[in-house]
Amino acid sequence: MSRSHKIFIGFALALLLTTLFFGMIASFAFLYPEVYNKYLPFYQLRPMHVSAALFWIITGATAGILHFKKDVFQAKETTSEKVFIYLWIATVVSIFIFYAFKKFGGREYWEFPPFLGIPILIAWLSLMFGYFQAWTKRTKNPPLYVWQWSTGIVFFLITFLEQNLYQIPWFRQSFLTEITIQWKSNGAMVGAWNQMIYGTALFIMTRILGDESVAISKRAFAFYFIGLTNLMLNWGHHIYNLPATSFIRHTAYAVSMTEWIIFIAICMDFRSKLSEARKFKHLIAHRFMMYAEFWVYLNLFLALLMSIPAINRYTHGTHITVAHAMGATIGINTMILLGSLGYILKVDELHESNRKMILKGLSIAKISLLVFWLALVVAGLLKGYRDVALGMTNFQEMMQPVITSLKVFSFAGISLFAGIAIICWNYFIALKKYHTPPQNILIDSAALKLVKKQKLEQVIEQI
């Protein structure tokens, strides 16, 4: 692993800790604004939390792709990849500096001043250049994970450009158009990074199982196309309540329902997954992957319910949406990414005490996340019921019973942070110990090859 790649992985882990740290403080700023408003108001903490989460996921996903592509494409690290790594890091750090000075200007999740989108775009184009340049070396029957990585990388670019269409005045001539495009791009961007992350999960599973067939089967490709269709068309559940063209709502509703196929399929696979989990439970990366599977169940079920407009009427604009987002980003994305980074950093080769600490951290995170998620679901149900069914109009009155659930959520957030921090601490140890063959060994092996070649030539001459 190159030095720049090591820095990039360290940066990804730091972003994960930043996400949880600011999320933890923001949850208390939400509960006690009168205490926090003077120094660290919620409107400043929230963007720090959500942007760190977003960048953790994208950084973690690309760190995996950059590492595994060397194996898959037999390609070396290129200059364009280095440009991506350092420009990406510099831009993300700059964004946090702007946040620290309360300089905003963007929109939800991307609240930084819009001009910072330019270096993000340049960095991403550099990544794409290096990735697709490497892909040209392997064009014959690429396995599914390569398609998933490529889809994710391309769709991130598309959705990122869509995100910024609002800079063109025409798109701001109608509030409905503007908000539709904003949430189309947000929704599809989640689909894009899911493609990158699921691709990495599939790649690691093929390596752990020692079986490439799962990445080339027709069934796997069929699910990929369902996922791709959903990426492009199911984002409408964000804006069901908008008086926009009905076609968007009906299409999103119909397309979302195809995900029941995936849900039923993973339910049917449950037994084989369970025996596989028992067989590989000694591998940390596998444990993370299996735990992510559990969250796929839970979150997909919730997402399917939320995709039915009649149910969405009660869940939209409530903490159930947050539960869905947290379940997806922590339960699924973060777990897969921690599995992926653990696999890259060879955490299974760490000292037994470190391995035990990682597993303890995972256990703490598991329990905390479930409590955290359930508290949000209860908060959302209460708010939805009081708002829609009871038709309450006084906001403070409506929120009163919700606060208790949010206190449970905030305390679960502290232990969640503790659990993930334990894991990250040991990952940093693994990163520090990561063994890269020293340069002189590489020279020696090159010299050895030369000597062998010369000897062979001598033998041929003698013959």
Add this chain to the structure above:
Amino acid sequence: MYAFSDVQRKNKPSDEVTAGWKTWQEKNCQSCHQLYGLGGYMGPDLTNTASDKGKEYMRSFIRYGTGKMPNFHLNEQEVNELLAFLSWVDKSGRSKVADSLVHWTGSYRISKR
């Protein structure tokens, strides 16, 4: 497809609305408030507050803040622009979907008001 989501496009924003929209973003109002149920949950959804509670009611909140909402020290012009923006959003439709608009298939039948 999505670019033509608002087929009527009758209510174009004035310069005052555009300036208010900019203030909405620069002060990061979406962190705590929602428009059409999208945004943060610390404060109420403001999509239809202009017509439900009136501009003057909103003005006092924006101007001075509350125990929970910080005072952003906006000047009179910025307050007016922000109010113009929220009134413009209010005219685009209703955030809540009424019972009668839910179809038996589970979808909605909403038309632009």
